[in-house]
Amino acid sequence: MTFDSLVKPSVRTQPVYEPGKPIEDVARELGLDPAGIIKLASNENPWGPSPKAIAAAKRALEHGELYPDGGCFALRQKLAGKWGLGADQFVVGNGSNEIIELLGHAFVAEGDEVVMGAPAFVVYKLVTLLFGAKAVEVPLVNHRHDLAKIAAAITPRTKLVYVCTPNNPTGTANTEAELLAFARALPEHVVGVFDEAYAEYLERAPDLRPLIAEGRKVVCLRTFSKIYGLASLRVGYGYGSADLCALLNRVRQPFNVNAIAQAAALAALDDDAFAEKTARENRAGLAQLERGCAELGLEVVASVANFMLVRVGDGTAVFQALQRRGVIVRPVRSYGMPEWVRVTVGTPEQNSRFLAELRHFLQGPAGATR
Template sequence: MSIWNYANPQLKDLVAYEPGKPIEDVARELGLKPEEIIKMASNENPLGPSPKAITAMQEAVKEVHIYPDGASYRLREALAKKFDLQMENIIVGCGSNEIIEFIGHAFLKPGDNVITAKHAFLVYKLMAKLFGADTIEVDDPGYVHDLEAMAAAVTPQTKEIFVANPNNPTGTLVTQEAIDRFMDQVPPHVVVVFDEAYYEFLDNPPDTLKYVREGRNVVVLRTFSKIQGLAGTRVGYGIGNPELINVLQRTRQPFNINSIAQAGALAGLLDQEHQDRTKAITDEGRDYLQGQFEAMGLEYVPSYANFVLVKVGDGNAVFKAMMAKGIILRAMASYKLPEWVRISIGTMPQNERCIAELKAVLGK
């Protein structure tokens, strides 16, 4: 008899999340040299982590025989100080993805539902399915979250609403005014999750922490994977009112953040100069890519993040052709966008090489 006769039934139709293709895989499959490949698929920081974070992690390696601080005290203390909150407002996860899982453990059961935008981060839907919950996908005209429609879609079974801002994979932004109107309509039985992985790339980010300070049922997610350049350490954090965070802490495994990751995240958090430098090259690179797409006559979605979504015809074909040239992009068929690819912003030489190869592939 098959093991599926005993396994949780919702797992059978669950399709695993497929991340951007690693450089090592491409080198091995296509016979290319790793150093000749550039990865512009996963919205990573092309500058790498802060030099101060590297030094801190090297020091932390000397004590890996000791269990890490299970409460991530110093990191949570620094985050609380940065946002003028209390440590009780902060939970740290193995990437913000783990905190999405904490929220699922805390609030979802079979028969519940979550609400997302149609073209939102796939992990929201995957996590809902893991807990036997349904997902209500709301149309997003112009690839922007329609918060009015999302609020109107709430049912008595709705437990979570995810608002990615800026959104991945579209790079679009919802305004403070739209968020305020939306929050006026959300009933108290719904936890609103503002996923702000790209928050640091904004010049004037909306203030969602005010809802935390008001004690609303809100979790604000942020990460060290993007502007901090620490994607490999997997550190994210959630901000919420102390009672809500206390519920989430009860779902967290002990020692979920290793000591090396904690050291790197803390040092990186305190290195504002590195973050400012990353934002500057991102702004320059985004303007360059979007200007090139306009000159090539390609439709694209104006972005507020460190990537741009661009329409290229057959997204999978372009993805494969570019990969053969040593440039890894992200095909978007899994996001119901088969004609599009998402291109992460790199250094300027990387951006220029990407555009030159894309022109050759598209015959522009």
């Protein structure tokens, strides 16, 4: 039996997203003790969620028999207070991944074009292809988004343009001035999407709200998966004009964000001290990784996010060797960077272990040069 004649062409040729390897998979495949494995592959928060978020999630589970508030009223109210925007200027998703899909539902059809940097977060491309549109990829320059080149790639067929800042997988960011100028020059027929999944790690994140006040067609994406440590619960949001958010809310599932995730996200927003501690630890961790890689003579891309690209030679070989020793990092061959791996900033102990295993791979157990 085959589904070839039934399935939509865009699905037949759809590439498959490769997530960071879960600890359980690695333990099973390699016969390792899961307790001894560390995962530095998906830019998760090594400090876990805020204790306040954990407590709120537990409380919400007590009412697991009830459907969640599909409109995420309380969470949107809270976000409105945090951002100084209206509650109708938010759309909450099952991770910010879902908002990217909602943008596809609302705006992208066959024959359309979506412009994005390359390499950038691969889901922009996957969703574009899924809706039968063309992904127009604009190479980064010096590992950074070149906004002039991105603007030049816009055509009458362009519907969306994605700018990921800080960018995954490079960890580089564009300045507020660059982003504002770029967005203000976008043509009327294009929606500008600014993915700020890692913005909380910046000393000072660009403030793109003036664009919303000016009535521009922009939406910014945020997530609770990174600095708030809630990746498993799947909650993220977009903010922009009320009209745009209404469109995105129209195409989502009625109960897209579960009640436990909503409760945890609400409580996480009440724990600024936790987020600030995570950002501080992250900056120290970036410095630790940079120092360690320099000692090994390895090039890195200076990062302002919670991960870093390291040029190791054969990225797949390093990924496999480290995985056998219980350290999971991310090969980035699929992002067109076969010589690099991406490592998430862990706790100081996890960073040390990564560096020690990398040294072990490069120099052998006795420190002899390979």
